[in-house]
Amino acid sequence: MAAIGDNTGSTDEDLVHALAAGDVSALEILSERHSRPAYSLALRILQDSGWAEEVVQDVWLKLWKNPALYDASRGDLRRWLLSVTHNASVDGLRGRRGTSVRRDGGAVALELARDTGEDPSESAWKSLQAERVQEALAELPPSQRQAVELAYFEGLSQSEIATRTGEPLGTIKTRVRLGLEKLKRSLERVGMRQ
Amino acid sequence: MIHEFIHEKIGAYAIGALDRDEVPDVEAHLRECAECAQALAGYRRLPPALNLAVPDAPLPDGFSERLVRRATERQRPVAMPIPFRRPPVRDGLHRYWQRLGDALLPWGLAAACLLVALLATGRISELNADLSEHRSYRAQITEVMASPGLRTRAVEPVNSQVQGNLFVSKTRDSAVLMCTGLPPPEEGRVYQVWLTGGGKVASAGTFKTWSSGTYYFLVHPSEGLAPYNRLRVTVEPEGGSSAPSGRDVMRARF
Known part of the structure; x- marks a missing residue:
């Protein structure tokens, strides 16, 4: 397998090209850069460290097997990784529950805005973004936050949330709608438009 | 009335919280209603944001090492889709060896069978030449894809489900066509890559795909890429x- 030299100073896009050319060290560097947030997300959804590791590794191996899955023109690699990890984790949960997989598939990834290039302050900026989203979620009324979190992090449909919580379906729909509207406005207010 | 009814569901649709039986109506309405489509675009920002809103958890020790081990335990797909680039078939025996080599070489488990067959027929020198050519071809692709300032162009499928990118290197005056989802051509057929520009059409070579449907094709015309602005595959x-005569399967711009 041909090595492509020292990739440690390379951008994600460079590394994906190297990965596509068969450089396994590029895969390792990308994993070191981005696996932690993906693993954190998978663990939040699956509540099982072994399962979370397996899901994240499977996502990387899919990219290794088929680098064309990631299109740099549609968004940065970390967002792609998190989106695919989310879908895989939720599908895994739903599969275990015996419910059907989600329909949104990779659509979320396809909608991502362009965000390319590495920056020395990128890590700090992403931490700040994470804090802002967590604050925006925390600002929601508890019932709305619970509805949103059950939908997004446990992959429950609104009917399933109603069954889980014992609340009327109409109430759950209202909570999801209001919660998402507020969340969207909060993020826009702090400048997170992408 | 329908609009208001659907509009209220857009947020739940964006995060995948609708029940399955609600989705078709929403998607049908989204195709017709610009206002709802715009609202959806706003809600599409939420999933990437929510993905960040989780407690930070340290990676388990040895995570990346285990990943690399799993990757290298598997057959590296790049080795499979980049086949030998040979001149057109010369005779029946040569065709036989081409097919045998193409089919078996990427899989290590088949190497022993191939070796026995080659020893029996005294064709090992030809195989070595093929392997050398194969390695050289891969090395050229690696060089192009690792070159600075590489530009990425999306491949446009034509009557096919193919996906891929065209990686264009100015410094190497070359390009790599990477595609996936391209089924093996019919018996007796190949895919042929054409370069077009300024009224000129030139063949860049032929290739076949296998069951993986993935392929890397090096575009390195002797006159360089400058005369061309498009690539098509038929x-x-x-x-x-000598000139495109079959159906198109994909195209891309340089």
């Missing part, structure tokens, strides 16, 4: 054609 008879 299905042609084995051995290639």
